[in-house]
Amino acid sequence: MPDAALPRLHSLGDAALLCELPPPATLAQQQQIWALMAEAKHWPGVGELLPGMNNLTLTFDPLAIDADALITRVVEAWPHLDASALDGRRIEIPVAYGGEHGPDLADVAAHTGLTREEVVRRHSGAEYIVYLLGFLPGFAFLGGLPPELATPRRAEPRTAVPARSVGIGGEQTGVYPSVSPGGWQLIGRTSLALFDPLAASPTLLRPGDRVHFVVESFE
Numbered sequence: 001m002p003d004a005a006l007p008r009l010h011s012l013g014d015a016a017l018l019c020e021l022p023p024p025a026t027l028a029q030q031q032q033i034w035a036l037m038a039e040a041k042h043w044p045g046v047g048e049l050l051p052g053m054n055n056l057t058l059t060f061d062p063l064a065i066d067a068d069a070l071i072t073r074v075v076e077a078w079p080h081l082d083a084s085a086l087d088g089r090r091i092e093i094p095v096a097y098g099g100e101h102g103p104d105l106a107d108v109a110a111h112t113g114l115t116r117e118e119v120v121r122r123h124s125g126a127e128y129i130v131y132l133l134g135f136l137p138g139f140a141f142l143g144g145l146p147p148e149l150a151t152p153r154r155a156e157p158r159t160a161v162p163a164r165s166v167g168i169g170g171e172q173t174g175v176y177p178s179v180s181p182g183g184w185q186l187i188g189r190t191s192l193a194l195f196d197p198l199a200a201s202p203t204l205l206r207p208g209d210r211v212h213f214v215v216e217s218f219e
Contacts, residue, residue, distance in 0.1 A: 006078055007036075007055075009071050015062055017070055020055040027143060029054055030131050031083035034208055039077055046070070051132050051207055053141065088130065088208030093175065093190050095124065095166050099219030101189035104154070108168060108185050111151045120218055122146050123173065123187065128211040133203060138177035138195025140205040145173045157183030164190045166213065191216070 007019040019036065021029045033056045037049045040056075045064030050057040060070055097120045098105045109116045128144035135141075150171045158181065161167070165176045167184030176182060177194035194204045205211065 006075060009074060011067055012057065014067075015059055017058045017060065017067060017074070018055060019058065019074060023054060025054045025131065025143075027129055028083070030129075030143070031208070032078075032081060035081035035083040036074070036078065039081060040074075043070075043073060052134070053132055088206070088210050090210050090212065091205060092212050092214050093166075093192055094214045094216035095188040095190050096217045097124075097166075097188040097215060097219070101219075102166070102187040104167075104185035105187045108149070108151045108187055112148055114148070117218070119149060119187065120215060122149055123168075124213045124215050126213075128173065128213075130205045130207050130209040130211060132207055133205065136177055136180055136195075137197070138203045138205070140174060140194070140209075140211070142172060142174055142211060145171055147171070149173075151185050153183035154185060157181055161186065162189065164192065164194065166190060188213075 007021050010018040010020065012018050033051055033054065037051055037056055040046050040058055041049055045061045047059040047061060058070065098116060105116050105119060109119050112119065126144050126146050128142040130140045131143050132141050133139060145168065149168060151168050153169045160179050161176045161182040163176060163178045165186045166188040167174060167176065167186045169184035175190060175194055192204060196202055
């Protein structure tokens with residue numbers, strides 16, 4: 001990778017370093033972020049690794065490694081990262097589309113000019129990539145929504161979106177893992193739990209996973 005593609009590096013206090021790529025967020029750039037995360041977790045002195053959209057925050061112990069040494073390590077490692085070696089799991093999420101589970105499906109259809117059936121077909125026919133987890137525990141930001149399904153968020157957000165609701169917000173789609181306020185257009189609901197704090201692996205999804213929504217029912 002050429003030097004021009006090196007991330008911007010910013011100190012966050014005395015014990016964290018932000019590695020940031022310029023927009024727009026792309027799958028290729030996100031894969032490079034994941035590759036850096038996989039490499040950095042083995043470095044002495046590095047603690048928690050927090051991936052974001054087009055960025056990675058590395059926390060570190062200043063007594064074990066100073067910021068300048070960590071910056072040097074990132075710069076030296078970056079051109080040699082193998083993002084192609086990362087292959088996420090395939091996760092299928094069954095969805096009951098429409099009806100009481102997807103009260104905004106008709107609104108999405110009206111906005112896009114598609115039938116309700118066609119919205120469901122295109123939404124369930126795409127492959128999505130988990131870019132990062134955030135907003136709520138277990139909430140995955142997914143890339144891959146067909147552009148023709150992009151729909152603005154609701155003018156008046158709901159005070160309580162039901163847990164496991166599947167929605168569209170702008171150019172993204174996702175699943176609310178728990179009850180939460182939210183303004184996304186709800187098109188369905190899954191029976192799968194996306195977050196279980198008592199499980200060995202609390203989140204169903206993780207960065208890099210390939211997600212497929214499967215039509216369980218349609219009303």
